[in-house]
Amino acid sequence: MEMIVGGKRVKKEKTLKVCNPYNGEIVDEVPQGEFPDVDKAISLADEGRKIMKELPIYKRSDILYNTGVLLEKNEKSLTEILVKEVGKTKKEAKGEVLRTAKLFKYASEEAKRVHGETLPFSSLEGSENKIGYYTLEPIGIVGAITPFNVPLSLAAHKVAPAIAAGNAVVIKPATQTPLNTIILGELLLEAGMPEKAISVLTGRGSIVGNALVKDPRIRFLSFTGSVETGENISRNAGMKKLGLELGSNSALIVADSANIDKAVKSTVSGGFSLAGQVCISVQRVFVHEKVYDEFVSKLIQKVKEINIGDPMDDRTTMGPVIDEQNAIRIVEWFKEAESKGAEILTGGSRNYTLVEPTILTNVPLESNLMKNELFGPGIAIRKIKNIEEAIILTNNSVYGLQAGIFTQNVNEAFKVAKSIEAGGIMINEGPRYRADFMPYGGYKKSGLGREGIRFAMEEMSEMKVVCFDIEE
Template structure:
């Protein structure tokens, strides 16, 4: 596919191959953007930002709603593309396309609700004759840097709020999964997006991505990805707004007396969907000692029934991880945990990029799976005696995106809500839960800022304060 540069489809001689994670076959290739393309995209985005700022809210909402309709109209094409470049199952891909359309619908609604408020100047002595308010205005040019795991929906979480707020956008998709973003660019143009206001540039993150990050004309960078790359962006961005949704090592606490089957279901749904390649995948599970053995037995029994294989087949429940390098790393982490004393209850092996769903027991806290982000199909399950112990274990990481707790005790729930150091706490469901309207982001090294359509719009706008003297 060609890349989209200010509404025009451009090709270049240097290419990047997009490969099917399941077997390594070439799906397509995309051009590597050159300096000329980057400059064209940015200079046009500046003009596009002026156009978007003058575009009324109803018209921006119309573009967003049109985009949602076009996404659903092209659902099968986009879903098949996601299967081939990401390796997620056809069911997961179809769900992502439908979710993406809903994100654009949400943004359509929020585009009509961007407003400020009046300010009570008579509350300040000497300012009784002043009146004022603040309004929100678009930041200008937004750079959206998108990850490989849920590329279409997470691109939408950046692009749709940017349009709602009246900004222009440059999208930099990951080199592993750029095709869906290019299709989205095509649909945005068809939906009525001004050509100057949308570009999708392909190429390596270290060159194309960082060149965009460093440019002073970019006003906001919205990035989803690893902590390490997030730190590089922060170091290179200069004086601009940043929205960074970074990694996690997500804990789930299961207290005594809860419905064990529900907790097991949440662990499996949260730990193995998209082969565990989600920022808020369940990775560490802390189960009360009284129900630990029962929980483990039910969990292992169900995990061993997960159908792993070709993601193109309807019966497949879990597909491959993104590439063999990551598959090898994931299994190395399992082996490190086993070497340090953990027990492998099931899984722990791979065939090319198909990593078997894995459950590790009694895992030492010094292991990588207990301290870093696995981004693979594995969960570590340990027991605890007191809730204080479980909360301390959950907090013992540099990450803080989301956490979950199953409990029937309101006092336990409130204690966890108050003491867990995470941007989201999910009670009586898995921490993998996310509704696209809610604020989403983390504490500590899990990032800066919040996504969720309304809250992303706040990030992508500036406040302007207006003060009027009414004294005659």
């Protein structure tokens, strides 16, 4: 596949192989971009941003809506590519394509609501003769660096609001999963996106990614990925606005009044969808001692019903992790917790990149599973005596993206909502829940800024004040 530089397809002699996580087979090859490619893309985007700024809002809206329609029309081919390059199941891949189509259509609506408001200058003594307002203008060029796990939707979360706000966009997809993003770029062009305003650059993060981060012509950089990379971006970005979504170690609290069946269902879907490779996957579960045995028994039963295997097989409900290196690390974390006193109730092993859905109990607080982001199919369970203990344990983390609680006690619900340090608190729902319009982001090392179409649009805009003195 070819990358896109200022709307034009570009081949390179040097390429990177895109491999199927399930069997290691080569799916396709993409160009290995270099610094001159980045420089050219940004130079063209510098012209493209002027075109986008002058583009009437209804035309931006049309581009976004048409992209949503084209995504729906290409659902089957995009689904197959997502299965092959990411390793997610057919159901998960199809869901991502359709979700992305809806996201673009929603952004089409939000594009029509870019506006400022009047300012009450006469409320200030000495400014009685002044009237004015502020407007939102495009920030210019948005750089987007996307992850491997939900590559199409998370690219859309950066690209769609950037276009809605009137910006040019340069996208750098994850090295492991670039194919769907290239197709997205092609669909955007087909939908009417000005050529100079869109680039999809493939290549290594150390070259292409770093060049995007450091270039002063990029006025807003949106990144989803690891804390380590996010911190490196912060050190090197210079004077530009940043949106960083850096992951989590999401906790779920199960109170003694919880609907246990619902909590179990949410734990399974939240912990093992996409083999646990989601920033807000359920990783830590704190269960009240009164319902602990019932919860664990039902959870094990449901987890054993997960069918792991070839993601192209319709019977498969959980596919592989992204590569063998991560599969090895994930199992090592299980063994490390076990060596420190945890008990593996089910799972704990792997076959190449297929890691068994794993449940551990009595997991020590100093273990990797309790401190860091697993990004794999494993859940650590601990017994608690009360909600206060659960809040302390949940907040005992460098992360704070999302958390959840199952309870029928409204006072407990409000206490958790107030006390937990996270960007989103889900009541009678797991932390895995996300609506694409809501402000999404975290506290602490989970990142900076918020995604969600309207909120991202605001961050991808500049605010301009206009003031008239009308004294005669």
